[in-house]
Amino acid sequence: MSLIHLLSLVLLYPTYATASGGFVAYGDFNCQEQKLDVWSDGVTVPDSTLRTDYSIKDWNSHAGGHYYENLTFSEAVKTNHTLDEAPIQVVWWKLEEVDRTCQYVIMKDSPRGWQVLNKLPGDEIVRASREGCYYSALRPGDNLITSFCCGQDDCAIVEIEKQHVTNPKDTTTGEAPKCSIVNSYSSTPTVEDGPQIGITRSQGCEAPPACSHSVSESQSFSTAVSHFQSYTWTSETGFEATFESGVDFLVDDRSHAGISYSIGQSFMDETGTTLTVGNITSSSEGSRQVPGTYAFYSFTPQYNCWKADVSCGKDKDGNEMILKDVNFCQPIISTSGDAAGTFRMVYVSDG
Template sequence: MISPSRLLPLFLLSPTLALTRGFVAYKEKGCNDPLDIWSDGVQIPNNTLLIDHSIREQGTYAGGRTYENMTFPAAHATGDMDQDAGVQFVYWKIEQPDPGCQYMMMKETPRGWQVLSQMPGDEMLRIAQEGCYYTALAPNDNVITSYCCGRDDCAVAEVEYEHKEAQDTTNGGDPPTCTVKKLYSSSPTVEDGEQIAVTRPQTCEAPPACTHSITQSRQISTAVSHFQSFSWTTEEGIDVSFEAGINFIEQSTIKTGLALNIAQSWMDETGTTLTQTNITAAQEAGRQEVGTVAFYSFTPQYDCWKGDVSCGKDNSGNEKVLENISFCQPRISTTGDPAGVFRMVYTSG
């Protein structure tokens, strides 16, 4: 699980701006009929979810402001299709963000802050322009509001692009062989991975053009995550560094490196093998609401083990132990497909 204290800070909006910006709830796509909204049985003032904490903010508000057990008593139900069961129409009026900034609304995942994601939840809405926007919400959902500003800070929210992975480097020879020194639990925990786009954004003008089909396969693979950077010189005089982040170990890009050696030590410990699986075109995406721009996303699930890994000795003869390393294998469903959750993400285009 990512500790909120490990997230990088982002400059904050001015206090006046933070207190006045928000997602204002309405019943219909014209945003003319206000919708009362409740959180934990308390009505939210002015039917407005505040946007006053950034995606990279440290402290109590880690990654945004959370509204728990949301209910929308007067919202209309979307229908009785499988993907719509229990879901209601909720529209949000949004003011123009500052230049270079985006507003985000996320749905908290069942497992909260997860080891393979820098986001506090799955995106449902990401907006760079004022307007009236749709989300599909069910009673008792937990909703997180947030914002980002600038290309680097907003990169973590651009789930339609592949994020840069953490890197390991070895200079002057082969990286050390590693072994699992301490296993915190023999049973893996189920973790949510990074939300990834599986279709391009498209405009929905009228049915039946409002469905998505997965046309580009996205790969999910064995991963090693570590939220502390390590560097040392081995007894053999080899300089090794291992940056904080997530390394996805894929057969198509496999090469000798410290991340691979660490992954191999975990595979030996857990009796697993290097695993990769694809989200394929056989998996049809869901319905998009008319008059919107959206893309379809998938959040994979992983089985993860956590522990400490010993990677030989440094040039002073001291054992080099890398602490709190997580090793994660993609979960596979009974159909043989990757386990996880599909979700439509609405945008301003």
């Protein structure tokens, strides 16, 4: 069971600000004639509606969304296409009664569960800011997560097509301490999903044959240090060091002297790896878009991740600064140079 599901069961009587609107399942592209019965883990979903009653900001209680596990749909049309050699069904989602200052999202849960490098609880497959009928292709038994956000600042996290890797945050005053691994939890890495990256611009598709997407600009992703706790201390030499909670992507900058880079270097020494930067280019896989929709194409890279406790020197009182449960992640690159990961079409509002 994923962390998202566990968190969803913690509070039986939560109180949340709820954005009006939900996603109603239909079998026809107009979302008018064929309403589908929906089951989640064998229980009927009321009104065939996936509710948007938990927001992106509801991390402490529901990990950023409402989790629907093991979904099945009555009479959904099967397509000739397959995902990972499994038959897929077409489900159209009717969104109505929306607040135009908000965005409403359907995400697909990762088969690997918790995603240490993703600020969202899953991969977006639908993101809508207006009423409409939105396409999805699903396997029987898929897990979906619904969420919403309101306002430009809160919704920045869902604008994945504008995402770019940035330099690591460096809030250290003075020379960063040299860090070293003091407790490694496993010599074998786990496979984790990275952040979903939009690799084409949104476009419309008016009529058959279905429109195609090809990658026109290279998008990069790189080695990362993931951490969920912040630390601030004054070192023995008198300067303040800060290690902020989050994910730092270590771009190829050998002169960088921040703590995150020092931690990354300690993991590289421990695992025998080097700083890796992967690229998704025009030679990457392409995909077709369903007629009558707007969409962009995305890629979610996979990472090999190691977890360890890291020592970054001593504070002014002589206490060793141990940073707990730090994750170090390297992009998985095949021998052919291609990045491992998942391509998805993300269906969005027009315009």
